[in-house]
Amino acid sequence: MSCKQALVKDVVLIKPDVTISDALKIIGDHEIRAVPVVDNDANYYGMFSIHSLMDDLLPVAARIAGGLSDLSFLEGGGPGAAKRIRKLAPMPVRAVIQRQGDESNLHPDLPLLETIRRLYEYGSPLPVLDQHNKFIGIVSEQSCLNFLMSMLADIEKEEQQQAG
């Protein structure tokens, strides 16, 4: 039982040089939470989502390590954040995404339970990379749940057969 079982290969992807405003449109049109950023050689750059953008809307002082951890005092910061969107819009997605640490990049043979644990810890969806670090597909909370539900259905059928 590995993460292969919950793998989704048919996935919307975007190239690293796509602008942020286009990427946001793609997310909106497909009604997805995040989109993997992958180039023509299946190299994985990171996951783009509105979540990843949130950090970039904050002032620099709040984004850096050791920076401000509470902005409750900052009244009237709206226009500043709005203007930051304007500044970000024409930039390529590769400028704002980061490849997360190794733990959030899954490999196809990762046991299912560990896959679920990582989804819980690092968020959903997570990329699945092969042994050459090339992008194969994603695993999401939904795909895991779907697989488990179908497995549960099989288990219940078997239990009924045994009882009957």
Add this chain to the structure above:
Amino acid sequence: MTTQHDDITSVVFGFDPLITATVILCLAYVFIISERINRAVISLLGAGLLVIMGVLNQDLAIKGIDFNTIFLLIGMMVIVGVTKHSGVFQYAAILTAKSVGANPRRLLVALPVLTAIFSAGLDNVTTVMLVVPITLLLTEQLKLNPFPFLLAQIFASNIGGTATLIGDPPNILIGSAVGLSFMDFVYNTGPLAVITMLFQVIVFDLIWGRKMTTSLRARAHLLRYDANEALTDKVLLYKSLFVMGLVLFGFVYGHGHGLEPGTVALTGAAFLLLLDIYKLKAEKQTEKVHKAFHEVEWETIFFFMGLFMLVYGVEHTGLLAMLGQMMLDLTGGDMFKTGMLILWSSAILSAVVDNIPFVATMIPMIASTADQMGGKEALTPLWWCLSIGACFGGNGSLIGASANVMVAAFAERSGNRISFVKFLAYGFPFMLCTIAISTVYVWLVILPS
């Protein structure tokens, strides 16, 4: 050479103890200065080597550790670590910015002054860690170049730290070894710190301040900040301020009653923890205490412990008495000349190397000259010279003090990199000016008294 034969240990292979200790110390210093390996690891290994090689035994090594300093550092680190979660430092910075109407020219005065005041009470690194993020926010909002502000805060942290016993590690080391009190520093180095801050304010205004402008709209935006919202835990704030008041009282009045800073600080820390946890269940208590002790920079504490042992090694084997004699030979025992030698050499060396090992080594060296200089009490002016030189010297280069490195790290992360050379171009001349001012101060104020 003088060695105490009653507790001499024998060095392996029959090596000379003085040479062995000196070689180990020099090697340790080379590694510490080069920063290739973590300094706490080096100092502990060096101390361990001293004992393994037989220069010291464990009892002697432990004797060399100044636990007054260690307790003072730990105590203050816990108190500040707990207090900062109340948001009081951000509160003070925002209030300061608003009180000058977010006027850039006045901010360049107000923020460094605030930094200097904090630095006098807290260690410089914590001070800048608390003040720099707010400064970066304010300069970003007002569309100002952050460089002069960051530079001013580096200088202010080192200057402010000179004013009190607890403001800067050199002062803690000197005060603890020699028996100087909190108020001794306030009366002797305090006024100089104020004068030097005034000098800084004027210089910065001339170079940057008077040309600084920003739009009224940006200023109006900043004035809408609600400082009260920065206080994330008011109850904690009151508890912290109460304990800090007690601790300050302990520093000021304790000395005359045999209550040393180490005891005051560590007991104060324990008391603050008590106030913070007494209503909670055991498990939650453990969690909070665990977190509080996490705030202690153990790397720094172990570095100090190892360093004390290393220096005790060379002191015990007589090297420092030798060097002390050399210094006296150079100056002929003249108080002013000796003071000046100490002031200027510690300033320039502190700009280049970590001032803590330097000061730790200088203290026993200077102390060994007591007899020829007229007794322990007569050495007092030299201690002020060491303190001023070591603290002010930190402004000389980017690596001169830990606070400088911390600010540089913030600057880099926020995209405002300060290069070593750029800092040196401003810092070194500034430091020389402050030492020149100090020379006059020592001559007019410290020596006659």
